[in-house]
Amino acid sequence: xxxxxxxLLTVAAFTTPLAGCxxxxxxxxxxxxxxxxxxxxxxxxxxxxxxxxxxxxxxxxVRTKSGDQEEVDVSSGAYDNCVEGSSYPKCTTR
Numbered sequence: 001x002x003x004x005x006x007x008l009l010t011v012a013a014f015t016t017p018l019a020g021c022x023x024x025x026x027x028x029x030x031x032x033x034x035x036x037x038x039x040x041x042x043x044x045x046x047x048x049x050x051x052x053x054x055x056x057x058x059x060x061x062v063r064t065k066s067g068d069q070e071e072v073d074v075s076s077g078a079y080d081n082c083v084e085g086s087s088y089p090k091c092t093t094r
Contacts, residue, residue: 030064032082062088
């Protein structure tokens with residue numbers, strides 16, 4: 001049981017940082033113009049038991065050199081590091 005838990009925690013530790021990198025494949029570069037978070041909860045019912053799970057999504061709006069605005073989902077760490085006016089994606093790697 002302990003070995004299974006250790007494996008699961010190791011997998012989670014290696015895959016969590018990748019969550020913030022998934023949308024950088026859009027090759028969006030520019031200036032952060034706004035930040036937004038969405039807190040979402042879901043309730044699942046299995047028989048008579050209900051379970052509720054919540055998570056927060058972090059999003060940056062980036063203005064590109066062409067003037068377009070792109071919304072990019074990022075990790076909580078990247079969200080904290082990037083302030084309005086900073087250069088994206090450079091601000092995500094502080």
